[in-house]
Amino acid sequence: MSDGIVKILDGNTFVVSDTRGDIEASATDPTGLFSYDTRFLSRWVLTVNGERMNPLSVDDLQYFETRFFLVPGTGTVYVDANLSVIRQRAVGNGFHEKLTILNHADEPVDLSVRLDAGCDFADLFEVKDALEKKGRYSARVKGDKLVLAYDRETFNRSTTISASESARIDKNGLTFKIRIGPHDEWSTQLDVVTALAGLTGRENQDPTGSARRMRRDLERWIDGAPRLESDSDPLKATYRRSLVDLAALRFSPAIAGGRSLPAAGLPWFMTMFGRDSIFTSLQALPFTSELAATTLRALGDWQGVGLDDFRDEDPGRILHEMRYGEMTAFEERPHSPYYGNADATPLYVVLLDEYERWTGDRALVRERELEARAALNWIDEYADIPGGTGYVWYQRRNEKTGLENQCWKDSWDSISYRDGRLPGFPRATCELQGYAYDAKLRGARLARLVWKDPAFADRLEKEAADLKRRFNRDFWVEDGGYFALSSNNGHLLWSGIVDKSKAKAVAGHLLGPRLFSGWGVRTLAEGEGRYNPIGYHVGTVWPFDNSFIAWGLRRYGFKEEAAVVAAGILDAAEFFEGRLPEAFGGYERSQTMYPVQYPTACSPQAWSTGTPLLLLRTMLGLEPQGEFLVIDPALPSAIGRLELLDIPGRWGRIDAFGRGRVEIDTKGR
Amino acid sequence: MSDSHNQTVAAFFDELGSRGHEPLLGKATGSARFDVVDSKRTERWLLTIDKGDIGVSRKNAAADCVLRSNKATFDGVVAGEVNVLAAVLRGAVAVQGDPKLLVLLQRLFPRPSGRRPRRRHSSTARRKQ
Numbered sequence: 001m002s003d004g005i006v007k008i009l010d011g012n013t014f015v016v017s018d019t020r021g022d023i024e025a026s027a028t029d030p031t032g033l034f035s036y037d038t039r040f041l042s043r044w045v046l047t048v049n050g051e052r053m054n055p056l057s058v059d060d061l062q063y064f065e066t067r068f069f070l071v072p073g074t075g076t077v078y079v080d081a082n083l084s085v086i087r088q089r090a091v092g093n094g095f096h097e098k099l100t101i102l103n104h105a106d107e108p109v110d111l112s113v114r115l116d117a118g119c120d121f122a123d124l125f126e127v128k129d130a131l132e133k134k135g136r137y138s139a140r141v142k143g144d145k146l147v148l149a150y151d152r153e154t155f156n157r158s159t160t161i162s163a164s165e166s167a168r169i170d171k172n173g174l175t176f177k178i179r180i181g182p183h184d185e186w187s188t189q190l191d192v193v194t195a196l197a198g199l200t201g202r203e204n205q206d207p208t209g210s211a212r213r214m215r216r217d218l219e220r221w222i223d224g225a226p227r228l229e230s231d232s233d234p235l236k237a238t239y240r241r242s243l244v245d246l247a248a249l250r251f252s253p254a255i256a257g258g259r260s261l262p263a264a265g266l267p268w269f270m271t272m273f274g275r276d277s278i279f280t281s282l283q284a285l286p287f288t289s290e291l292a293a294t295t296l297r298a299l300g301d302w303q304g305v306g307l308d309d310f311r312d313e314d315p316g317r318i319l320h321e322m323r324y325g326e327m328t329a330f331e332e333r334p335h336s337p338y339y340g341n342a343d344a345t346p347l348y349v350v351l352l353d354e355y356e357r358w359t360g361d362r363a364l365v366r367e368r369e370l371e372a373r374a375a376l377n378w379i380d381e382y383a384d385i386p387g388g389t390g391y392v393w394y395q396r397r398n399e400k401t402g403l404e405n406q407c408w409k410d411s412w413d414s415i416s417y418r419d420g421r422l423p424g425f426p427r428a429t430c431e432l433q434g435y436a437y438d439a440k441l442r443g444a445r446l447a448r449l450v451w452k453d454p455a456f457a458d459r460l461e462k463e464a465a466d467l468k469r470r471f472n473r474d475f476w477v478e479d480g481g482y483f484a485l486s487s488n489n490g491h492l493l494w495s496g497i498v499d500k501s502k503a504k505a506v507a508g509h510l511l512g513p514r515l516f517s518g519w520g521v522r523t524l525a526e527g528e529g530r531y532n533p534i535g536y537h538v539g540t541v542w543p544f545d546n547s548f549i550a551w552g553l554r555r556y557g558f559k560e561e562a563a564v565v566a567a568g569i570l571d572a573a574e575f576f577e578g579r580l581p582e583a584f585g586g587y588e589r590s591q592t593m594y595p596v597q598y599p600t601a602c603s604p605q606a607w608s609t610g611t612p613l614l615l616l617r618t619m620l621g622l623e624p625q626g627e628f629l630v631i632d633p634a635l636p637s638a639i640g641r642l643e644l645l646d647i648p649g650r651w652g653r654i655d656a657f658g659r660g661r662v663e664i665d666t667k668g669r
Numbered sequence: 670m671s672d673s674h675n676q677t678v679a680a681f682f683d684e685l686g687s688r689g690h691e692p693l694l695g696k697a698t699g700s701a702r703f704d705v706v707d708s709k710r711t712e713r714w715l716l717t718i719d720k721g722d723i724g725v726s727r728k729n730a731a732a733d734c735v736l737r738s739n740k741a742t743f744d745g746v747v748a749g750e751v752n753v754l755a756a757v758l759r760g761a762v763a764v765q766g767d768p769k770l771l772v773l774l775q776r777l778f779p780r781p782s783g784r785r786p787r788r789r790h791s792s793t794a795r796r797k798q
Contacts, residue, residue, distance in 0.1 A: 152759075153759065153760075153761075154759055154760035154761045155758075155759040155760050156760055301772045301773060302772065305693060305776045305780075306779065306780030307780055308780040308781055309781075310781065311752075313780065324758055326759075328755060328758060329755055329758035329759035330755070330759060331752060331755050336752050336754040336755040336758070337754070367696060370692065370693075370695060
């Protein structure tokens with residue numbers, strides 16, 4: 001509750017309120033009840049005898065459930081100690097709130113309890129960009145229900161509010177005229193139910209039942225994950241936090257048959273993202289393979305089949321982002337779905353192979369052969385935009401609402417020359433070539449092993465070897481000893497495209513003073529033209545980025561360096577109560593002593609949540625080899641003893657043990 | 670998928686029926702009915718899919734998934750001018766039953782404006798990031 005904001009969520013439905021439980025959203029701020037990228041409640045204010053509440057405490061019961069303890073009276077001078085108010089709220093097909101008022105006095109009390117309700121039905125894109133609405137609002141009292149609605153042609157979104165106790169309902173809310181006896185209490189259930197025409201996949205109309213179901217489901221999720229024992233209490237807390245947040249961020253699109261995949265993050269990205277879902281699934285594989293399986297199916301089902309300039313769709317391309325709001329519905333935005341990214345397609349093949357290596361589930365690899373082949377074909381046929389270069393490039397065809405930068409650093413100024421100038425298009429960033437290389441090699445393994453097509457495997461291996469040779473020649477900056485002075489060097493190590501002879505120099509830069517802050521590797525090196533320690537992709541430290549850098553360092557044998565990166569990020573997690581934000585400032589650790597959170601960073605965010613999981617993997621050196629799991633720990637000494645018990649995989653369940661022996665200089669270096 | 674534009678709904682389903690097997694639906698088994706409302710008249714097409722084997726008929730029979738829209742919208746969909754997911758989201762196409770099939774069926778509808786990514790031979794930014 002660091003910022004006075006309370007969030008509860010379930011997949012892509014979430015409520016953001018203040019610490020009183022009230023919602024008073026303005027046009028541009030992301031508070032309210034949101035579902036499927038639409039705000040379904042922008043005003044929800046409780047008063048008792050005309051007085052607002054004063055918060056005493058907030059209990060986060062579950063990720064989907066919270067409880068507010070309140071007293072009437074907002075002034076610091078007078079607080080009515082004779083009344084207590086409790087609001088207990090759970091998300092699920094809207095939300096469900098139990099309002100309880102306790103009278104502590106010896107006398108009965110007459111109260112007017114009022115809930116103001118209203119809604120602007122904003123599309124999340126509008127909230128982000130403060131745009132105007134084109135449709136018509138209505139508020140109607142239908143029997144004992146208040147129905148708030150928004151209509152534009154055939155588009156309809158509505159919120160229905162009702163109470164278990166009798167209330168006077170008007171177009172702006174509900175009023176309860178009640179008398180509570182001495183030392184007695186009164187309570188009512190409030191239901192706020194969302195409705196949208198079209199795809200929802202949510203059949204459960206009973207919010208109380210869904211809270212029960214979610215509680216059971218969370219227990220099953222936690223029980224199914226490996227158990228972590230350690231001398232480090234912060235690490236145990238971070239691990240627990242990650243598992244719970246990952247459960248919260250799971251999202252069951254109508255198309256996934258009740259199974260779930262990770263949504264990207266709160267509040268802006270509670271939807272299906274190709275890249276984020278793939279990276280998070282990769283991070284979580286040693287702990288659960290469920291996310292990977294669903295991600296492979298859902299993204300495979302939506303794989304591009306034709307050329308659509310508005311959506312930047314190509315045959316074989318894996319989607320970038322899917323949205324359900326009004327602007328997408330009227331094709332004012334291309335997210336139905338939008339395909340403009342250059343990495344999710346090769347990464348799809350990477351995930352498919354990594355999934356098989358952990359689970360041995362060849363049935364899924366066979367099931368998705370068509371999609372994997374189409375993805376591999378996209379690399380050669382559609383990603384080489386200039387033609388004949390043999391590299392992956394990007395350039396949007398939707399020049400109005402498409403994305404300029406189609407790599408993970410997707411903000412407008414993320415890709416620049418050393419002096420800060422922005423390059424023209426198309427662009428071929430280095431990490432994309434690494435992903436393409438890895439996809440070809442992994443695709444070759446699957447072709448040989450599962451699809452029984454050795455000729456295809458031979459071809460892919462030849463192409464990969466050729467790509468590696470050319471890449472190490474064309475992208476290498478000889479006088480500097482790097483491919484780029486950015487964190488993406490670490491992704492290159494992860495992909496395996498880096499020549500052995502160059503790896504030491506690359507690792508040296510990653511852990512060197514210009515890139516490593518002491519907490520983690522910066523997105524862009526200090527001293528580069530656009531470097532800014534709080535620039536979104538030009539100087540901040542991204543936890544997810546660092547987890548893949550650590551994996552890359554391990555891949556090339558830099559065990560201790562990987563442990564240094566892991567230690568920095570896990571130390572930072574302690575400052576966020578185990579919940580790593582999307583990004584934090586790139587300031588020198590010795591300078592700030594604590595990680596400075598990036599101002600509008602999403603939290604929780606899926607691939608930040610997955611970061612501690614992947615760091616556990618890299619610290620323990622977990623690597624599937626055939627039917628076995630190799631364990632080769634290199635842990636920071638501060639962690640002491642570490643046991644990860646019941647790691648699931650093709651071997652059944654297995655335990656991993658390690659003891660911290662890598663000394664870390666916490667001053668940074 | 671077909672790239673031809675401005676085809677009628679009837680021609681779209683005729684062509685679909687003539688494909689026999691459609692690899693893009695290789696994982697799909699089930700049935701979908703399209704109810705196309707033209708003022709007072711409703712025309713129906715029933716699509717049955719058995720692991721990619723396609724059958725098309727005009728039967729008014731129960732289906733796993735029913736899509737209902739007016740003729741203008743569906744003409745747009747088969748001409749590649751209307752994106753079917755966007756149409757569903759704005760209520761222009763109503764979906765009843767199992768929406769999973771819709772995800773696979775959307776692969777069959779033409780795309781609007783396909784041009785290949787531009788190919789040219791000047792190389793600009795490569796050596797960064």
